[in-house]
Amino acid sequence: MFAHTLTQELLRVLERPDLRVIAGGRQIMLDPALDLPFRILPGGAIVLGLPAQGQQEETAFFLRHALELAPLLELAPHNALCAAFCAARTAALFWYLDTGRADTDAPAAWVPEMARADVPTPGALRLIWPLLAPLQPAPDHDVAPDSFVALHARLLALWPMLGPTENLMATGGDARLAVDAATGLNHYGCSHRPRPWAITFASSTASSLSERGFAGAETARLSLLAGALQGRGDATARQLDGDIQARIAAHFGLTGDEGVVLAPSGTDCELYALALAGLAPGGRPVSNILLAPEETGSGVPLAAMGCHFANDTALGHRVTRGARIAGFAEDTLVINVPMRDGAGHVRPPADVDAETCRLTWRMRRAGRHVLLHRLDLSKTGLLAPGLAALEHACAPQAGEACPPDVVVDACQARLDPLRVRAYLDMGWMVMVTGSKFFTGPPFCGALLLPAGVRRRLDGARPLPVGLGDYSYRHAWPVGRACDVLPQGHNIGLILRWQAALAEMAALSAIPRALIHDRLQGFLTAVAGRITADPALELLPPVAPARPVLDNAWDCLPTILSFFVRAPGSTGETFRPLALPQARQLYAWLNTDLSDLVPADDPDAVLAAVLCHVGQPVPLAHPNLPGAVAGALRISAGARLVSGEPSHAGMDPTERLGREVRNVGQILAKISLILRHWSRLGHAAPVQTYLPRGWQAQAILPA
Structure with missing residues (x-):
């Protein structure tokens, strides 16, 4: 990657993941x-000059600019002018x-202009060009003024x-x-850049990218940009949409008539499942039966109503939360079936099954079409209703135009692909994401359609027009019902x-028996550590009840939820x-x-260690009457099994032992925080992408 002439300063920058x-x-x-x-040589090599040897932030900026310009010149060798400004735009945003x-002084005069939301005017582009031209393999300052008018038009489409x-x-x-500029993290406390120095067991909520995922996304970005520079941007994006759909379909074993x-x-x-239920034969109003909505996404009950x-x-459309989306029926009903009682205890499965069946049949007798959910799994790892109950609830009824639709909420994706295939064989839709168990970035989901539901898209009835605020046509299978959706690509x-598919491919290469053994060893060790800690109370792990499958790793409870003792709480209670x-x-x-924990605390070194776990789940607790407790989660994700590039060269047994020790560091940091709770509360510290100082590699998890 680099020649031996590089300085130690540049080597430190190049160590950034x-x-x-x-x-x-x-x-x-x-x-x-x-x-x-810097300058790009004709063969694509990068030569860094004296100005790149400044502060590390400036060095990183110049290197990132060079690393953007070099491939763009290779992708568009006959359009060096446009490539130069595309690279400058990326470098400016990177800064x-x-x-x-x-308010930071930029390392180059053109950076503020190229970072603006709008494309610079042709006149501004002409003034910037002499600053960018010397960086090219064949510097050319003499560009006709009219060229910048055409360049401006080109950049409007590329911006x-x-x-x-x-x-x-x-x-x-x-x-x-959105990334908070002050922290470098988003709402979930994670980053779209690799963050290997953080101890991460947050796959029940969201994860920062690994180097593997980042590489997958970076490759796709350059592919999109290459297509756009060569005048086939829409075709390239359409190809990538299709590639993603095909790879998801292959992972879960979909057939050609599914989608x-x-x-x-x-x-x-x-929302999409509700729209498809609305296209069911008979045109009846929909009753949407949700399982434990408090343990799914916070917006699910609203989406379930349309x-x-x-x-x-x-x-990017501004809308009003809670308002009806255009085209969705106003007579949609949403009915909730809780999976925990008022004290926070898991309800007996038989009770949940019976209530689900009773409500489904009541709605069917009322002449309504039912969209019935199976939750696989909840935020704390619960699975319901049972398969026998679903079969009973959906049994054919004389004179009914269409039996209930079933959608499996498998957004946690903590199940073997063969289970998904079995759900599709039953004619059920399945929701999955690449952002939970697979540890891809947040906000990548998919709805898998069995053949019967997929055929509804071929009918004359369109999808609700308001879905055009949420989705583009090419995100869906081909069908007349999708014509209401706009052209474009997300x-x-x-x-x-x-990024998520890169993680899925890595997991798919691991034999099922090995997945089971690695997960079981980790979960057993971690459950023991939580149980032994008097400051913690482990929620009883519930193993998902599934049909027999050889070496079934998805029968293990891969989310360990626990309460933390309140500061100042003493005694046996x-x-x-x-x-x-x-x-x-x-x-x-x-x-x-x-900087907030006293240096004489025996665990003071842990204060700098960044630990990302699953967001607290609101649950009742018998010893907290009149209030809601928050249960934190340590979750086993795909990277625990398959490893990641930062683990290269480690023996799998050694690596899994380190993962268990890392959980020990999380628990020790919890104790550290509890000891200094008052001090921290007054200081109100905030999360950051990096720990203090540049040398994050010095505190990689041991």
Whole structure:
């Protein structure tokens, strides 16, 4: 990747996981006599000059600019002018993302102009060009003024897809994907850049990318940009949409008459399932029966009614949360079946099954079409209703135009692909995501359609017109019902799914028996550590009740939920943290607290360790009457099984032992935080992408 002439300073920058992935095998050299930040050689090698040897932030900026320009010149060798400005746009956005400060003096005069939301005017482009031209393999300052008018028009079309992968991946979802410039993290406390120094067991909520996932997204971004530069941007995006659908279909064993709908989130999948239920034969009003909505996405009950579930949509449209989406029926009913009682205990499965069947038959006798959910799994790993109950609830009824639709909420994706295939064989829709168990980035979902439901898209009745605020036509299988949707592509969703598919491919290469053994060993060890800690109370893990399958790893409870004892709580009675305090603890675990914890604390070194776990789930607790407790989660994800590039060279047994020790560090940091709760509460520390200081590799999990 680099020549031996590089300085130690540049080597430290090249050790950044994002830049290391982007650099790949490209040759990088240093020429202290070069008075330019860098120059691209005719063969594609990068020569870094004296200006690139400044502060690490500036060095990273110049290197990122060079690493963008070099491949673009290879992708568009006859359009060097456009390639230069595309690379400058990406570099400018990288600078502000990387520093997190809008008021920082930029390392090049053109950076503020190229970072603006709008394309610079032809006149501004002409003034910038002499600053960019010397960086080219064959510098050419003499460009006709009219060329900048044509360039401006070209950049208008390219502007939405220009930027670093980590910027573009934050688009096409909702406000929760936006990166906070002050922290470098999104609403979920994770990053679209690799973050291997953080201890991460947050796959029940969301995960930062691994180097593997980042590479998958980066490859897709360059493919999209290459197509756009060569005048076939729409065809390239359509090809990538189709590739994602085909790879998801192959992973779960779909056949040619079935289909995949790409969705930004599991909540969008819920909306799409309702729309398809509305196309069922008979045209009856829909009753939507949800299982434990409090343990699914927060917007699911609204989406289940056909209502906007946020104030913005994945395509950037401003809407009113709670308002009916155009085209969805106002007589839709939503009925909830809880899976826990008022004290937070899991209800007997027979009770949940009986209530589900009773409600389904009541709705059917009332002349309504039922959309019935099977939750596989909830935020705390619950599975319901049982297969026998679903079979009874959906038994044919004389004179009924169409039996109930069933949709399986498998958004956690904690199940073997053969289970998904079995669900489809029953004629059921299945919601999946690449962002939970598979540890892809948040906001990449898909709705899998059995053949019978897929055929509804061929009919004359269109999908609700309001879905056009949420989805593009090419995210769906081909069908007349989809003609109401707009043309276009969700670039952020494409990149996120490509990242997730890289993780799915890595897991698929592991034999099922090995997946089972690695998960079982980890979960047994971690459950023992949580149980032995007097500051914690483990919720009894519930093993999913599934049909027999050889070496079935998905019968293991891969989400371990636990309460944390409230500070100052003493005696034998365990009083847990209430939900607001559990959320504080969750955030502080993911925060460098080294300047707030006294140095004489025996565990002070853990204060700087960043720990990302599953967001607290609101649950009742018998020792917290009148309030809701928050249960944190340690979740086993796909990367625990398949490893990641930062684990290269480690023996699998050694690596899994390290993962268990990392959980021990999380638990020890919880105790550290509880000891200094008051001090931390007054300081109100915030999460950050990096711990303090640049040398994050120095505190990689041991």
